[in-house]
Amino acid sequence: MTLADRLLDIKRIYHEPEIERFARAREVLDRFPDAERIEVLSHQAIPGLYGNEGNVSDWVRNKREVLVLGEKKSLSARRNERSSDWIAPSTANGCAMACSYCYVPRRKGYANPITVFTNIDKILGYLERHAARQGVKPAPNQCDPVDWVYDIGENSDCSVDAMVSDNVADLIELFARIPNAKASFATKLVNRDLLTYDPRAGTRIRFSLMPQNTSRLVDIRTDKVADRIAAIDDFVEAGYEVHLNFSPVIVHENWLADWAQLLEQIADGTNDRTKAQLAAEIIYLTHNEGLHDVNLGWHPKGEDLLWRPDLQQVKRSESGQQNVRYKSPWKGRWVGQLTDLIAEKLPSCRIRYAF
Known part of the structure; x- marks a missing residue:
């Protein structure tokens, strides 16, 4: 079974x-000649798909189909x-994978399949003009010492989108x-078709990693962590810059x-x-809190790790949503413990930022 067949049956x-x-x-x-075609007024408002609480039980099926x-x-x-440095205009939204901590579904209402934006020529032209206006990067920063960095996968996983x-x-x-610019995206999938592209150091792939014991509970429909690690050398050899995305760090008794x-x-x-x-x-x-309630309807086991009121505190987001984050004094200690561990176990790996 191919990677696409495992994730998608449109x-x-x-x-x-x-x-x-x-x-x-x-x-x-x-690519999908047998799929039923349904015209809608807007990709953002699809009756029966978005805003339908009954879709919680079909969370994964909607992603696949x-x-x-x-x-x-x-x-x-x-x-x-x-x-x-910049978040690029999205060329896709949503994902066929189903990580239970993903923030994108909070905004879409009980379903989160892939949306492809088809006016790609207009998006590419915008990005090229935007990068040209920036000129030479005046000074190094934590994003990159030389190039302006554009995140091209804020609301999706580009390794899936490429399928x-x-x-x-x-x-x-x-x-x-x-x-004067490079693309960047985080991924939890090894799509080896990307190795046939010619990035010429113009794209940074950030492989998202967490311990496998945690990943198997919350990284639903993703590649095994060991498979992601095994692919890193190949992507470097193919001309990509490869960084690591230790995200999200989930605290538990043996973390x-x-x-x-x-x-x-x-x-x-x-x-x-x-x-x-x-x-x-x-x-x-x-x-x-809203995502926690949704997850209880389709994958409650993951919430045993994600929803820890004994470790977390409430923080209102700018949009007014009730988010929870690890309690401030403890989180500071935990950040220090993990960065010290990286310095010991993987000393050549520079930490760009930690929060």
């Missing part, structure tokens, strides 16, 4: 009116200055030739011992060339 494609005016839409429709095609109408690059359309291939080709084992796996499973260019970002878990 039976219904929701699409905006006249979507076939875009060549990318025609290509995607041709549903695809949405739409036009990205508002294009802007948003300042980030943490993992990247559905050529949007990711087009983005990687674009950043291979832009002289630090599990992380020590993971770091040893990485050290043993990567070569010197890879280690010399490794860097990592560390992000501790933020959960959400």
Whole structure:
């Protein structure tokens, strides 16, 4: 069974009116010729899919069987200055994987299949002009010492998106030739088709890693952590910059011992060339009361790790949602413990930031 067959069995494609005016839409429709096509007014408002609480029980089935095609109408690059300098306009939204801590479903309402934005030429043109306006990066920062970094996968996993359309291939080709910028995305999937692309150091892949004992409970439909580690050298050899995304760090009674084992796996499973260019970002878990309630309807086991009122405190988000994060004094100690452990077990890996 191929990777795409394991994750996707597209039976219904929701699409905006006249979507076939875009060549990318025609290509995607041709990939799934047997799928039912359903026209909707907007990719953001699909009756029966979004806002339907009954879809909780079909959480994974919708990811496997549903695809949405739409036009990205508002294009802007948003300042980030943490993992990247800029968040690029999305070329996709949603995911076929089902990580139970993912923040994207909080906004979409009980279903989170892949949406492909088909006006890719317009998005590519915007990005090229935006990078040109930035000129030479004036000083190094935690994102990159030389290039402006654009996150191209904030709301999706590009390794999955590349199985559905050529949007990711087009983005990687674009950043291979832009002289002052690079693309960046985090992934939990090893899509070896990406090894056939020619990134020419213009794309940074951040393999998301956590201890396997935790991953098997919350990283639903993703590749095994060991498989992700085993692929890192190959992606470096293919011309990608490869960083590590230790995210989310989930605290439990044996968490630090599990992380020590993971770091040893990485050290043993990567070569010197890879280690010399490794860097990592560390992000501790933020959960959400609404997402917790949704998860109880389809994957309650994961919530035993994610929802820990004894360890967490409430923090209101800018949008007014009730998020929970680890309690401040404890979290500071835990960040220090993990960074010290990385220095011991994987000393060549630079920590870009930790929070």
